[in-house]
Amino acid sequence: MSFLGLWKACNGGKRVEFILELMLIILCTKLAGDLSVRLGQPAVLGKLLAGIALGPAVLGWVSQGGFIDQAAEIGVLLLMFIAGLETDLEQMRRNWQSAFAVAVAGIIVPFAGGYAAGIVFGLSTTASLFLGVVLSATSVSISVQVLKDMNRLNSREGTTILGAAVLDDVLVVVLLAVMMSAFGTGADISIGALIGKKALFFAVVIAVGWLVVPRVLKWLAPLKVTEAVVSAALVICFAFAYFAEELQMAGIIGAFAAGIAIAQTEFKKTVEEKIEPIAYSLFVPVFFVSIGLNVSFAGIGEQWLFLLVVSVVACITKLAGGWxxxxxxxxxxxxSLLIGAGMVSRGEVALIIATMGLQGGLVLPNYYTPIIIAVIVTTLVTPPLLKQFAKDRPAKQFN
Incomplete structure (x- = not known):
């Protein structure tokens, strides 16, 4: 029996397993992040690799499910909430045309590339189209952390990436709904109703963010309890995220919108200073590790060429579309290359879409694992790509 198994057996098994896993996650992500920086790479890369090492693909010390999944969800919500707090709204307004162009091109090119790759490998038209949808997705959470570490989040490039990611989420969900309606189990999906939900989401969050959020914070701030303002900010963050999920938007978009709303109030600095220690010491490391936990090498030997081609297509097409x-x-x-690199990561968004496709019969089980690993590959290459394209450029060139 391994040391880990013996420790669990002596300490109550499942009852305390999550405590050990949490300890390992925090320790290993910090050490791996530090090593990554010493090797000239972003800390995020080391943290993602730590997740693969701790997960079933290598050591098997941390497993998916239960507390890990829930803490990871909180982690990505807090990460995007902090990104919203630090976003220059005026800069984003000025770059909306670029964000729209990057989002559209960043969907068309990967969609075409994914479809072509599927056809080449003999997949059906339906499966090939679905592969195109998976490769069209963008998860900006990894890019957010790298840009933040490099002090580029509020640059013109950074705000363009953030704006494009929001638009990408809307467009890809609509595209997925069309696929599910036409070929999958979601034949009762109304595309008009789905688009209406997106419009309703943005209308409500803009109105609530402008009219309600400042009043709620001012009302709760004087409460005679500890950290009243921060607690109110978390309530707003999770409420926006829940509302987004209810309207079939990604929760991270709701959390990002909540951060932007609070950033327009007098409580921005207080919330930011209090939230960051909570997020980066506990929940965000769990999120980074959770991505690596999806990696499994079982059965890859038979699909190695498909995995290689899809991984290359996924990276190049998103980079080219964003560029x-x-x-x-x-x-x-x-x-332009920096922006394209910021859109490469598919992360948790593509993982969710791939799982939906498997459940809806849009992807064959034997292709599911290679697709998941290809998604992880795009997430792993994003930090070094961003680092490379930002290399040796003074900060003023990014403003």
Whole structure:
């Protein structure tokens, strides 16, 4: 019996297992992040690799489910909430055209690439189209952390990536709904109703963020309890995230919108200073590790070529689409590459879509694992790509 198994057996098994897993996650992500920085790479890369090492693919010390999944969900919500707090709303308004172009091109090119790859490997038209949808997704949470570490989150490039990611989420969900309606189990999906929900979401969060959020914070701030303002901010964050999920938006978009809303109030600095220690000491490390837990090498030997091709197509097409969208809206070549790199990570968004496709019969089980690993590959290559394209450029060039 391994040391880990013996420790669990002596201490109540499942009852305390999550305590040991949490200890390992915090320790290993911090050490791996530090090592990554010493090797000239973003800390996020080390944390993601720590997740793969701790998960079933290598050591098997941390498993999915229960507390880990729930803490990871809180982690990504807090990460995007902090990104919203730090976002320059005026900068985002100025770059909306670039964000739109990057989002659209960043969907069209990967969708075409994914469909072509599926056809080449003999997948059905339906499965090939679905592969295109998976590769069209973008999860900006990893890019947010890298940009934040490099002090680029409020740059023109950073706000363009954030805006494009929000639009990408809307467009990909609509595209997925069309697929599920036409070929999968979701034949009763109304595309008009889905688009209406998206419009309702943005209308409500804008109105609530402008009119309600400042009043709620001012009302709760004087409460004679500890950390009243921070507690109120978390209530708003999770309420926005829940509302987003109810309207078939990603919860991270709701959390991001909540952060932007609070950033327009006098409580921004207080909330930011109090939330960051909570997020980065506990929940965000669990989120990074949770991505690596999806990696499994079982059965990959038979699909190694498919995995290789899809991984390359996923990275190149998203980079090219983002580059094109940025280039045609006035960015120089290096900045366009930076924006394209920021869109490469598919992360948890694509993982969710792939799982939905498996459940809906849009992807064959033997192709599911290679697709999941390809998604993880895009997440792993994003930090070093961003680091490379931002290398040796003074900060003023990003403003």
């Amino acid at each position: 094109f969208g940025a280039r045609v809206t006035g960015f120089d070549g290096r900045s």
